[in-house]
Amino acid sequence: MKPFKPVLLEAVGVPDGHTIASYKSRGGYAPLEKVLAEKQPADVVEMVKSSGLRGRGGAGFSTGLKWTFLPKDHPGPIYLCVNADESEPGTFNNRILMEDDPHQVIEGIILSSYATRASTAYIYLRYEYPRSWHRLQGAIDEAYAAGYLGKNIRGSNFSLDIYLHRGAAAYICGEETGLIESLEGKRAWPRIKPPFPAIEGLFRKPTVVNNVETMACVAQIARRGVEWFKSIGVPADPNNPRDPGSYGPKLYCLSGHVEKPGCYEAPLGITARELIDGFGGGVWKGRKAKAVIPGGISMGLMTESELDTPLDFAGPGKVGCLGLGTAAVVVIDDHTSIVDFLHNSCRFFAHESCGQCTPCREGTSWSLRMLERIKAGKGRLKDLDILLEIGQTMGMMPGSTICGLADGAAWPIKNAIKKFRGEFEDYIRRTNPSGWMVTDPVPALQIVGAH
Amino acid sequence: MISKPKILSDEMVAKIEALAPRYPNRRALTLPALHIVNAELRHVPLEAVVEIAEVLGLAPAEVQDTLTFYQFFHQEKPHGKVRAFVCRSVSCALRGGDHLLEHLCHAHGIQPYGTTPDGELTIEPAECLGACDFAPCILANDDLLENMTPEAAEAELKKPRARAT
The missing domain is CATH 1.20.1440.230 (NADH-ubiquinone oxidoreductase 51kDa subunit, iron-sulphur binding domain)
Structure with a gap:
């Protein structure tokens, strides 16, 4: 395993790393100023598209491509919704980004709003993250005071407001159209697509919904360049024209039966075994893994013998899992039923x-x-x-x-x-020695309450 | 004509109205309004729902529909001064989350979702709190309690805590 210096997590452990002063000292907001002064929105779309960045929220759809689905020359408003309803069991990387480096997320939001010509961005934040709420609000206030938010940002004619909107503990609000319905004040029932949000989304206007980690990646691509991003991860499979590749760093959340649970940054394509042994200190108590969730509980299970599967967008699917999902790796030891x-x-x-x-x-x-x-x-x-x-x-x-x-x-x-x-x-x-072979209908034990 | 609310205080209405410029319509204020009322009253009684609806220009059923969907806002009576969400999803369950919930409910003589008779503490099972690096964990008001043992959690939940924001 090659050593990899964290980029998305560079503020973790830095004293006052969440403040604008710390962020700027690490090179933050300079890329935004350069973009606003020198580049057109279409240039930013092209930058993100050519970087190969795929959405980090779970579906892995090309971020730049998603942006191009917005109608051309729309009179507006266009909305950006940042999906911070991180609720997939095992997943906590958005929380760490929002708590430890909120300005990285905000710079990504400003760049993405500029690219998509959105003048309002809502961060839909799950209720269970009060610390993220305070950190983000503090960072938003700092960004307004520094002139990175509000009217006519840095004399560019581009204006943007970012608002925090709080959820109320429902997993379905992480589904992009469920999120939109919830933001509109309704029950979070997902919508039938099409129309996709890019055509008719929040308040029936063109809308982009992007994940928090995706926003952080946009900020880093603006800072370090497309070539840097494409130098990390797994290139597209030349034998599969439908594989767009898995580029860039990824925040893997490691939890369950490991010695050192935590959020670790690694190039896309690290194997589950490398992650567990290299970062997690191995399965806890010297035991063996029975099964491992590759990317949040919805992705299914890998067996011990499948742990050398690379955790890129294509890997988990090859062993029958649903996909990479949120890259939340949960280890289940061999003592667990x-x-x-x-x-x-x-x-x-x-x-x-x-x-x-x-x-x-x-x-x-x-x-x-x-x-x-x-x-x-x-x-x-x-x-x-x-x-x-x-x-x-x-x-x-x-x-x-x-x-x-x-x-x-x-x-x-x-x-x-x-x-x-x-x-x-x-x-x-x-x-059930006396009943395991029964095939006639049997009653349930108890009624389970519906949502 | 809008009658003067009885449950909603002037401060609550002012807080709701302060958020209005953020959204192109007033229905989007539903969740923020429910949070504002809940933060003060620790529940949102039906009378408050009717008043929120009046303030927002909605039918009470629209607000009630949203409220009931989330199962987050208590309606019958206030939750405890400390509301403890005990995570039971997979990463916490693998490290004793279910046992933690059972222990705490037993120690306080209440069922899950119940409130102690003195109104101090409510214990609720929660799905993933997004703090799996600290499993098993509890969110008590705004405080994340990390790597909890049953004993440590019992002691933590006896402490007074600032109100949830």
């Missing part, structure tokens, strides 16, 4: 399903009830097939739901049962 893991996962999604689409609302709650019953020693082998059937029929991929939450709920179910079926079967036979 996979039944307990799946129960936890199903409980999360049953709680967080927004209730709009029936397959997700019913599928997540039904799968939780089955896991409750299996855990309580009343499982049947048939339940595993029913769980798989639920997993295969709910989601955007089978085409039964509006947003991807159900795909995220389905993946841990499908991966866990496919990769650890033997353990499930052993558990069911052992805990």
Whole structure:
């Protein structure tokens, strides 16, 4: 593993690293001044597009390309929404960026707003981050005082206001159209697309929704250049014309059963094993990993033998996971029951399903009830097939739901049962010796409250 | 004509109105208004919902619809002076989050989502608090309690705390 000097995390551990003085001393805001003085918005779009930057929030869509979907010559307003509703279990890199280096995020927002001609940016921040709230508000105030926000910024004729908007503890607000609905004051029910937000988004106006880490990357690309960004990570696969490559540094969140949980910056494409052993000090207590979540719980599970998979945008998919997601790596040791893991996962999604689409609302709650019953020693082998059937029929991929939450709920179910079926079967036979073979309908143990 | 609110104080209405220029319509003030009222009253009773609706020019059902979606705003009675969210999602669960929640509820003689009879403490299960590097963790008002053992958490939750902002 080659040593890599953190860029996105360079302020971590720096005294007063969150202040504008510290940020400027590290080279911050100079790129913004240069862009405003010398470049047109289209130049910034082209810069980000040619850098190969892909959105860091989970979907991995090209950021520059997303911006080009905005209508040309729109009279405005155009909105930028910064998705700071970081709620995917295992993920906390946005929190660290907002707390330790909020100006890096804000400079990225100003650059992105300039590129997209947005005059208002809303940061949709999850309620559970009060420290980020205060740090961001303090940084926004400093940026206004320094003339980086407000009217006619640095004499450029470009004006921008950034407002913080606080969520109320709902995972679905991280889905971009759920976020928009929530910002508009409604229940956060995702919208059917098209129209995509770029055409009709917040307040029915053209809107870009970008993740916090994506904003930080934009600031660093402006500072260090496209070539620097493209020199890091995994180039596009020449044999796959649809692979745009995985460029740049990435913030990996490592948690669960490791010696040193934390947020670590590495080039895209580091393997899970390198991350766990190199940064995390190995699996805790000298144990072995049973399974590892590659990028937040919705991405599914890798087995121990799959840990050499590179964690770039294409890697986790090659071993049956949903994708890289948020690059939140959660280690599950070999003392942990996979039944307990799946129960936890199903409980999360049953709680967080927004209730709009029936397959997700019913599928997540039904799968939780089955896991409750299996855990309580009343499982049947048939339940595993029913769980798989639920997993295969709910989601955007089978085409039964509006947003991807159900795909995220389905993946841990499908991966866990496919990769650890033997353990499930052993558990069911052992805990339900008289009923594991029953195939007639059985009642649920208890009613689970819907969201 | 808008009648003078009874539950919402002048300060609350002023705080809501101060945010109005940020949004092109008043419906977008719904969540900020709910937070402003909740920060003061520690719940948002139905009467307050009706008054928020009047201030924002919405139907009460529109505000109530948004409020109930989030399961965040208590409506029947105020939550405790300290509201403790105990994380139960995967990274915390792997390091004892469920056990922590059970221990704390037992120690205080309340069910999850319940409030102690003296109104001091509410304990609620939470999905991922985004602090998995400090698992298991608790968010108590504005304070993140990191790497909690049941004993440490019990002691922490006895301490008085500044109100959530």
